[in-house]
Amino acid sequence: MASTISCPISKWIPAPSSKERLDYIQLVNLDLSRFDDLEGRQELARDFYKAFTEEGFLTLSGHGISEEVWAQQMDLAYTTMTLPPEEKALYEVTPEEDKQGIYAGFKEAGGKGFHREIDFYNMLLNGSKERIHPPHLNPYMEETRKVMLHVRDDIQRKLLILLAMCLEMPEEELLATHKPGLSSSEYYRYMSYSPLSEEATIKSRGLFMPGHADWGTFSILFSQPVCALQVLDKTGVFKWVEYIPNVMIVNIGQCLELLTGGLFRATIHRVVTPPQDQKKELRVGIFYFSRPNDDLLIEPLRNSPVLRRLGFDKPLDPNITYTATGFLEAKKNGYLKPDFDFDRPRDAKLHSDPFREGDSFSVLAKPLVAVPGIS
Numbered sequence: 001m002a003s004t005i006s007c008p009i010s011k012w013i014p015a016p017s018s019k020e021r022l023d024y025i026q027l028v029n030l031d032l033s034r035f036d037d038l039e040g041r042q043e044l045a046r047d048f049y050k051a052f053t054e055e056g057f058l059t060l061s062g063h064g065i066s067e068e069v070w071a072q073q074m075d076l077a078y079t080t081m082t083l084p085p086e087e088k089a090l091y092e093v094t095p096e097e098d099k100q101g102i103y104a105g106f107k108e109a110g111g112k113g114f115h116r117e118i119d120f121y122n123m124l125l126n127g128s129k130e131r132i133h134p135p136h137l138n139p140y141m142e143e144t145r146k147v148m149l150h151v152r153d154d155i156q157r158k159l160l161i162l163l164a165m166c167l168e169m170p171e172e173e174l175l176a177t178h179k180p181g182l183s184s185s186e187y188y189r190y191m192s193y194s195p196l197s198e199e200a201t202i203k204s205r206g207l208f209m210p211g212h213a214d215w216g217t218f219s220i221l222f223s224q225p226v227c228a229l230q231v232l233d234k235t236g237v238f239k240w241v242e243y244i245p246n247v248m249i250v251n252i253g254q255c256l257e258l259l260t261g262g263l264f265r266a267t268i269h270r271v272v273t274p275p276q277d278q279k280k281e282l283r284v285g286i287f288y289f290s291r292p293n294d295d296l297l298i299e300p301l302r303n304s305p306v307l308r309r310l311g312f313d314k315p316l317d318p319n320i321t322y323t324a325t326g327f328l329e330a331k332k333n334g335y336l337k338p339d340f341d342f343d344r345p346r347d348a349k350l351h352s353d354p355f356r357e358g359d360s361f362s363v364l365a366k367p368l369v370a371v372p373g374i375s
């Protein structure tokens, strides 16, 4: 086993919670420890349905990741994200890999579509075993891999079974759309947001990441003490997501929205500069982004009586149906990218929007599925 002395791990210290009175969104919580009980599972399916047809976000407890493992992952994420730039550069995704759609390693410094202050390190679940990680991660890769697989094969699997219950589909049929090993793009991510300079804050309207919908099936994130995530609620108002230690936050992406004909919503959300008392904090996060099988057609699931009964069995985009791989490629070029930061209007003389650089599709002016308050 490699020594940890030469590559020490830094301790991540959570930032103190914000004392500001923020307008928090009320999210449904699923306690997954109730999953194995038949009655509990049925209640979870009802809550799942409510959360994903209304706010599009929920929290998860009882997920099976202990506080110790959670803390160790946060230490690893913190150490990874605070490496000096010259060390990060050694593990950056190369332009060739990027062209092939391989989404692994650090992002290119100051890469297209992001602030310089946003950085992340992606680990593909089904990537090449040969890929080299920064040395401090090596002694912990076995544990980290266990966490990645737990999120995919336990947490995501349970979410898919709840989805099958909501759609009245055989669970095996739904699980077959997300077979372990058949997605080349699902990944686990360490991420950080360093404070934006005054100038960058003004230029970007205080948006670290403008309003957007995620791309895949589920986005699962470890909750973060630095408040910055805002969700567009069902009345068309951006609300903050509150920090609750050791819960996970889950939202659905556009693949699942398209697979359910819009019954489940890929809710718009964004990352803004934190409240005044957390403005100088480094925001470190851990994410898992789930994806369907590469060759799955992203259209309403055919064998759901619920989608048929409720009229959600028509494609949301009648002009084109992509496979998961094709869809993600189109997303890279701006397909179905919304523009909803209407509460922070853009002044061409003051503001810029690096997020939309190089898009070849036009911007979505409305959500794919109608939201009261936005039309």
Ligand SMILES: [Fe+2]
Residues within 6 Å of the ligand: 212, 213, 214, 269
């Ligand atoms: Fe997102």
